[in-house]
Amino acid sequence: MRYTTIINGKKFEIDIDKQGKLLVNGEPREVDFMSLDAALYSVIMQNQSYEVVIEETDGIYEVSMGGRLYTAEVLDERAQLMMTQRTGTSVGSGEISIKSPMPGLIAAIPVTEGQEVKQGQTVIVLESMKMQNELKAPRDGTVQRISVAAGQSVEQNKLLVTLV
Secondary structure, three states: OEEEEEEOOEEEEEEEOOOOOEEEOOEEEOEEEEEOOOOEEEEEEOOEEEEEEEEEEOOEEEEEEOOEEEEEEEEEHHHHHHHHHHOOOOOOOOOEEEEOOOOEEEEEOOOOOOOEEOOOOEEEEEEEOOEEEEEEOOOOEEEEEEOOOOOOEEOOOOEEEEEO
């Protein structure tokens, strides 16, 4: 199973195979994980032991580990597909409307109208709940229209960028 995890604004691709082997951004990791209580876990990572407290609210996890607090969002393959469908993106040909998957603030727009973009290239950086989410082009194309400005607040389903 593949997961996309965003921890304190940084994105990680996590793969867990049927044998329980773990890859983080393609690199193998040794992790042993055991529940001690409702929100308390024992984690052994790379031969180091940690007590970890994990609390979840509305799909956002707060993780306390090694005296530090981390905020994490985890999307599995199905959730990623649903988010792609909610944003109005498709990988076919023709016009693509990239919409905001959630309310937030436009943190950056690293593209300009008329610019050629490649599949997977970031077209909008949306800040929501103190996390930066990179919205990416679902296929190669050209930025036809940018409907927002950096610093602008947007609601869910607001049209952000149109690609052709």
